[in-house]
Amino acid sequence: MTLLTDYGAGSEHVGALHAVVASRAPGVDRIDLAHDLPPGDVRYGATVFARLVPLAPVGVHLAVIDPGVGTTRRAVAIECADGRLLVGPDNGLLRPAADHLGIIRAVELSAAEHLRTVVAPTFHGRDIFAPAAAHLAGDGALTDLGPDVDPRSLVALALPRPEVSAGRITTIVLGADRFGNVELVAGPSDVTGSGIAVGDAVTVQIAATVAMGRVGEVFADIASGGVLVYIDSHRSLAIAIRDGNARDHFDAHAGARVEVSVIDV
Amino acid sequence: MTLLTDYGAGSEHVGALHAVVASRAPGVDRIDLAHDLPPGDVRYGATVFARLVPLAPVGVHLAVIDPGVGTTRRAVAIECADGRLLVGPDNGLLRPAADHLGIIRAVELSAAEHLRTVVAPTFHGRDIFAPAAAHLAGDGALTDLGPDVDPRSLVALALPRPEVSAGRITTIVLGADRFGNVELVAGPSDVTGSGIAVGDAVTVQIAATVAMGRVGEVFADIASGGVLVYIDSHRSLAIAIRDGNARDHFDAHAGARVEVSVIDV
Amino acid sequence: MTLLTDYGAGSEHVGALHAVVASRAPGVDRIDLAHDLPPGDVRYGATVFARLVPLAPVGVHLAVIDPGVGTTRRAVAIECADGRLLVGPDNGLLRPAADHLGIIRAVELSAAEHLRTVVAPTFHGRDIFAPAAAHLAGDGALTDLGPDVDPRSLVALALPRPEVSAGRITTIVLGADRFGNVELVAGPSDVTGSGIAVGDAVTVQIAATVAMGRVGEVFADIASGGVLVYIDSHRSLAIAIRDGNARDHFDAHAGARVEVSVIDV
Numbered sequence: 001m002t003l004l005t006d007y008g009a010g011s012e013h014v015g016a017l018h019a020v021v022a023s024r025a026p027g028v029d030r031i032d033l034a035h036d037l038p039p040g041d042v043r044y045g046a047t048v049f050a051r052l053v054p055l056a057p058v059g060v061h062l063a064v065i066d067p068g069v070g071t072t073r074r075a076v077a078i079e080c081a082d083g084r085l086l087v088g089p090d091n092g093l094l095r096p097a098a099d100h101l102g103i104i105r106a107v108e109l110s111a112a113e114h115l116r117t118v119v120a121p122t123f124h125g126r127d128i129f130a131p132a133a134a135h136l137a138g139d140g141a142l143t144d145l146g147p148d149v150d151p152r153s154l155v156a157l158a159l160p161r162p163e164v165s166a167g168r169i170t171t172i173v174l175g176a177d178r179f180g181n182v183e184l185v186a187g188p189s190d191v192t193g194s195g196i197a198v199g200d201a202v203t204v205q206i207a208a209t210v211a212m213g214r215v216g217e218v219f220a221d222i223a224s225g226g227v228l229v230y231i232d233s234h235r236s237l238a239i240a241i242r243d244g245n246a247r248d249h250f251d252a253h254a255g256a257r258v259e260v261s262v263i264d265v
Numbered sequence: 266m267t268l269l270t271d272y273g274a275g276s277e278h279v280g281a282l283h284a285v286v287a288s289r290a291p292g293v294d295r296i297d298l299a300h301d302l303p304p305g306d307v308r309y310g311a312t313v314f315a316r317l318v319p320l321a322p323v324g325v326h327l328a329v330i331d332p333g334v335g336t337t338r339r340a341v342a343i344e345c346a347d348g349r350l351l352v353g354p355d356n357g358l359l360r361p362a363a364d365h366l367g368i369i370r371a372v373e374l375s376a377a378e379h380l381r382t383v384v385a386p387t388f389h390g391r392d393i394f395a396p397a398a399a400h401l402a403g404d405g406a407l408t409d410l411g412p413d414v415d416p417r418s419l420v421a422l423a424l425p426r427p428e429v430s431a432g433r434i435t436t437i438v439l440g441a442d443r444f445g446n447v448e449l450v451a452g453p454s455d456v457t458g459s460g461i462a463v464g465d466a467v468t469v470q471i472a473a474t475v476a477m478g479r480v481g482e483v484f485a486d487i488a489s490g491g492v493l494v495y496i497d498s499h500r501s502l503a504i505a506i507r508d509g510n511a512r513d514h515f516d517a518h519a520g521a522r523v524e525v526s527v528i529d530v
Numbered sequence: 531m532t533l534l535t536d537y538g539a540g541s542e543h544v545g546a547l548h549a550v551v552a553s554r555a556p557g558v559d560r561i562d563l564a565h566d567l568p569p570g571d572v573r574y575g576a577t578v579f580a581r582l583v584p585l586a587p588v589g590v591h592l593a594v595i596d597p598g599v600g601t602t603r604r605a606v607a608i609e610c611a612d613g614r615l616l617v618g619p620d621n622g623l624l625r626p627a628a629d630h631l632g633i634i635r636a637v638e639l640s641a642a643e644h645l646r647t648v649v650a651p652t653f654h655g656r657d658i659f660a661p662a663a664a665h666l667a668g669d670g671a672l673t674d675l676g677p678d679v680d681p682r683s684l685v686a687l688a689l690p691r692p693e694v695s696a697g698r699i700t701t702i703v704l705g706a707d708r709f710g711n712v713e714l715v716a717g718p719s720d721v722t723g724s725g726i727a728v729g730d731a732v733t734v735q736i737a738a739t740v741a742m743g744r745v746g747e748v749f750a751d752i753a754s755g756g757v758l759v760y761i762d763s764h765r766s767l768a769i770a771i772r773d774g775n776a777r778d779h780f781d782a783h784a785g786a787r788v789e790v791s792v793i794d795v
Contacts (some may be wrong), residue, residue, distance in 0.1 A: 002549065008301060008443035009540025010274025012313050015298035019267065019320035022296050026322060031552050033545035036538060039444055040508070048542050055549035055656075057556060067508070070483025121483045123498030126320075178538035179569055218600025218651045233653030243570070243597070273566060273708035275539025277578050280563035284532065284585035287561050291587060304709055305773070332773070335748025386748045388763030391585075 001025070001060035001137045004033040004049050005125065006040065016126045017062070020116070024134035031056055040067040041254055042093050043157050044175040050096035051234050053084065061097070062133040063088040070121040075109040075128050076149055079142055087133045089124070090149075092157035103151045110146035162186040164193040167262035173206065173252045174236065180245030182206070182252045186237035194262075201263045202229055204239055206250035212263070213239070229260055266290070266325035266402045269298040269314050270390065271305065281391045282327070285381070289399035296321055302440075305332040306519055307358050308422050309440040315361035316499050318349065326362070327398040328353040335386040340374040340393050341414055344407055352398045354389070355414075357422035368416045375411035427451040429458040432527035438471065438517045439501065445510030447471070447517045451502035459527075466528045467494055469504055471515035477528070478504070494525055531555075531590035531667045534563040534579050535655065536570065546656045547592070550646070554664035561586055567705075570597040571784055572623050573687050574705040580626035581764050583614065591627070592663040593618040600651040605639040605658050606679055609672055617663045619654070620679075622687035633681045640676035692716040694723040697792035703736065703782045704766065710775030712736070712782045716767035724792075731793045732759055734769055736780035742793070743769070759790055 001021065007013035014035050021030060033052045037045045045065040053061050066073075066089045074090040081102030086094045087109075109115070109132045116127040132145050162171035162185060169190055174183045196202065200215045204227055213227030222228040224243045232238035237260070239246045246252065266286065272278035279300050286295060298317045302310045310330040318326050331338075331354045339355040346367030351359045352374075374380070374397045381392040397410050427436035427450060434455055439448045461467065465480045469492055478492030487493040489508045497503035502525070504511045511517065531551070537543035544565050551560060563582045567575045575595040583591050596603075596619045604620040611632030616624045617639075639645070639662045646657040662675050692701035692715060699720055704713045726732065730745045734757055743757030752758040754773045762768035767790070769776045776782065 002545075004545070006443075008274075009538075010279075010297070010300035011443055012299040012302075012317060013442065014540075015267075015269070015296070015317055016320055018296050019298065019317060019322075022294060023320065023322050026294075029552060029556075031545070031548045032540070033549065034542040035540035037542075052542060052545055052549060055546055055553065057549075057553045068485070071485045120498035122495070126498065177543065178536075178541055220598070220601040230652070233650035233656065271708075273539075275544075275562070275565035276708055277564040277567075277582060278707065280532075280534070280561070280582055281585055283561050284563065284582060284587075287559060288585065288587045291559075333750070336750045385763035387760070391763065 001028055001062060001133055002031045002033045002053065002056045003035075004037070004045070004052065004063045005035050006037040006045060006065045007035055007125070009035045011035070013123070013125065017130045020126055020130040021134045021137070024131060025137040028137045037065060038175065038254060040065065041175070042067070042091050043159065044254055046093050046096045046157060047174060049093065050100055053086075053097045053101075058083050060085045060087060060133050060137045062129055063093050064125040064129055065093050066091065066124060069124050073155075074149070075124060075132075076106055076154065077109060077132055077136065077142055077145055078106045078151075078154070079104040085136045085142065087129055087136065090155050092155045095154060095156045098154070103154075105142065106149040106151050106154060107142055108146040108149050111144060114140075114145050159185050162190045164190050166195055169194050169196065169237065169260045171237075171258050173254055173256045173258055175254055176247035176252060180241070180247040181232065182239040182246045182250065183232060183234070184237045184239070184258055187235055188231055191231070191237060196260065196262055203261050203263060204229060205259045206239070206252045207256045209250045211249070266293055266327060266398055267296045267298045267318065267321045268300075269302070269310070269317065269328045270300050271302040271310060271330045272300055272390070274300045276300070278388070278390065282395045285391055285395040286399045286402070289396060290402040293402045302330060303519060305330065306440070307332070307356050308424065309519055311358050311361045311422060312439060314358065315365055318351075318362045318366075323348050325350045325352060325398050325402045327394055328358050329390040329394055330358055331356065331389060334389050338420075339414065340389060340397070341371055341419065342374060342397055342401065342407055342410055343371045343416075343419070344369040350401045350407065352394055352401065355420050357420045360419060360421045363419070370407065371414040371416050371419060372407055373411040373414050376409060379405075379410050424450050427455045429455050431460055434459050434461065434502065434525045436502075436523050438519055438521045438523055440519055441512035441517060445506070445512040446497065447504040447511045447515065448497060448499070449502045449504070449523055452500055453496055456496070456502060461525065461527055468526050468528060469494060470524045471504070471517045472521040474515045476514070531558055531592060531663055532561045532563045532583065532586045533565075534567070534575070534582065534593045535565050536567040536575060536595045537565055537655070539565045541565070543653070543655065547660045550656055550660040551664045551667070554661060555667040558667045567595060568784060570595065571705070572597070572621050573689065574784055576623045576626045576687060577704060579623065580630055583616075583627045583631070588613050590615045590617060590663050590667045592659055593623050594655040594659055595623050596621065596654060599654050604679065605654060605662075606636055606684065607639060607662055607666065607672055607675055608636045608681075608684070609634040615666045615672065617659055617666065620685050622685045625684060625686045628684070633684075635672065636679040636681050636684060637672055638676040638679050641674060644675055689715050692720045694720050696725055699724050699726065699767065699790045701767075701788050703784055703786045703788055705784055706777035706782060710771070710777040711762065712769040712776045712780065713762060713764070714767045714769070714788055717765055718761055721761065721767060726790065726792055733791050733793060734759060735789045736769070736782045737786040739780045741779070
């Protein structure tokens with residue numbers, strides 16, 4: 001099974017999930033997909049979850065980014081068409097992955113015999129989601145965990161669509177990685193639609209910061225310190241600074257407005 | 266077996282522990298409980314260790330937060346009543362867990378044949394603790410590792426007791442997590458003793474910073490940006506700022522003085 | 531098998547490697563050696579890799595610190611004399627480990643059937659190195675992965691040699707750990723050559739910062755707040771501040787010039 005959270009790498013919260021799963025599903029391989037995701041950023045976490053799950057062996061996939069813990073948001077498990085089972089809060093985190101894989105069935109995690117004896121109102125990861133995931137990883141039945149949920153009622157978070165015109169893409173920052181490479185809400189079809197092409201000189205504006213850059217394919221396409229606009233390894237439009245840190249340079253936080261425009265020559 | 270350190274998540278020091286254990290105890294599941302604990306903070310680490318160990322399968326539990334490495338502090342292994350075996354420095358780190366589980370026997374790790382051939386004076390984790398833990402995880406005998414230690418001689422670190430009066434709790438900060446939620450040295454019985462109750466308006470002072478807050482049960486009990494006083498998932502009194510970071514707001518470092526007082530109305 | 535990168539602990543990039551390996555080599559133990567290494571610092575990563583690999587079980591050892599991804603630098607696998615197989619970019623990262631273990635054979639990773647179907651130009655870890663490592667971990671043949679490479683053509687990065695004279699060592703910073711302990715490019719033979727001995731009072735200069743210190747063996751050899759010069763657990767000359775952080779105090783970045791000089795008395 002796999003685990004993805006915003007708990008922080010090496011944190012005791014991640015350790016608690018592993019301990020609970022190891023106790024209840026001994027012998028099951030536990031694969032950490034990501035734990036350093038931005039705290040509470042369900043939208044970015046959902047995107048990362050959707051692209052990592054298909055890389056992992058078919059199995060149980062636990063995801064917890066849960067700013068609404070302790071409210072009325074539901075806890076759910078979703079069975080997908082290829083046999084994968086997704087477990088987490090019903091706040092949109094599981095939806096992009098589930099929609100991509102195809103939803104067969106969903107249940108609400110409410111069967112007391114598959115929760116920890118006492119459920120803390122602020123740590124459902126340990127007390128609800130990990131026990132449910134362990135139950136499924138040990139080949140327990142989905143329907144043991146609680147009543148069916150109408151898949152159409154599962155919460156979905158819409159990402160805004162980029163605005164695309166000739167020579168211009170306007171969108172937002174989705175997130176950034178340790179290298180400071182900034183991932184945007186836009187993909188190859190948006191680039192094609194704008195007519196922007198490899199080799200073009202462009203201006204890049206993120207929030208209030210503007211810089212000149214160039215469209216390329218790899219970091220080596222630009223001189224050291226230069227701004228690269230490229231399709232990243234997840235097929236997202238992205239901004240990097242070679243041998244530098246684009247997130248810091250542009251102070252690029254999630255949701256910030258971005259405009260990439262071809263420079264007329 | 267489980268591992269808990271202050272070495273830092275993803276650090277080469279954690280990697281060295283895993284490599285040594287994997288070499289000497291192949292096939293044993295290794296569960297990372299926590300590695301991002303505050304460097305050298307034995308008291309906080311001991312608390313975290315005591316609450317995580319019972320979640321994990323019965324086995325060997327390695328813990329290394331060891332600012333006194335290279336001094337005369339002993340290296341020990343402790344057998345507990347439920348069969349768990351705790352391995353680490355005798356500096357108080359293991360005691361809350363051991364006392365909770367019940368100590369059967371303790372030994373000092375001094376048998377040369379179960380250490381690495383050369384022991385570096387500054388990395389007993391790699392050279393003493395990991396080999397000892399691997400020996401036990403491979404079903405080696407506790408008494409192979411060295412002579413018996415009188416359990417009453419094991420070092421214990423006392424936590425200060427909170428001061429509790431009508432409408433007031435005075436204590437210290439124990440630690441904080443990635444979300445900035447601040448854990449205090451106080452629990453449900455202290456809250457009961459003070460008469461403070463869910464719904465009360467309170468002032469919270471940590472070191473020199475004072476703020477108004479409210480006692481609640483979940484983050485949703487307070488408006489965004491508000492200060493929540495609550496019993497956290499470990500049954501500790503805690504301070505959070507909804508959609509914010511209480512550790513940063515209050516500059517709450519371990520050991521800082523905290524006062525929670527009901528506002529008279 | 532083992533994994534070492536500069537991707538960041540808990541990052542989705544590390545998760546992608548684990549997911550790919552778990553899918554293609556089920557049942558193989560995956561040991562994280564280090565993931566928090568300084569981004570793009572091949573020289574430091576190579577040193578860390580060389581000292582961690584021998585601690586791990588003989589097997590496949592994947593390392594990716596790859597600032598030249600997408601350029602013409604080769605991707606390689608190296609068979610060593612003790613049966614270990616090293617996989618990573620041919621940029622010097624694997625050489626210290628390979629040279630220490632003895633190189634038997636090397637191949638270039640170019641066989642399309644052992645890469646992911648689409649190779650992103652900026653994420654060879656996921657698309658080239660992890661599939662190759664999984665192939666080898668599943669007992670696939672080295673020669674399946676591509677044509678032989680002349681071992682003498684493998685890129686090596688030279689570390690500068692320290693300058694050693696009576697009572698003085700001049701060298702550079704190699705790196706630092708979470709505790710702020712600063713590792714230098716120098717070892718016991720350099721200390722011997724300089725005549726500097728345990729107990730000596732010294733001045734330590736790193737870049738523009740100078741401090742008085744003392745040569746010792748363990749942190750307890752110096753008072754709290756004092757500067758310790760010592761041979762660390764990797765047999766490197768190192769600088770620490772007891773109960774403090776030498777990296778921050780000296781602003782010690784990789785490559786900074788360091789001079790340790792005995793104070794004449």
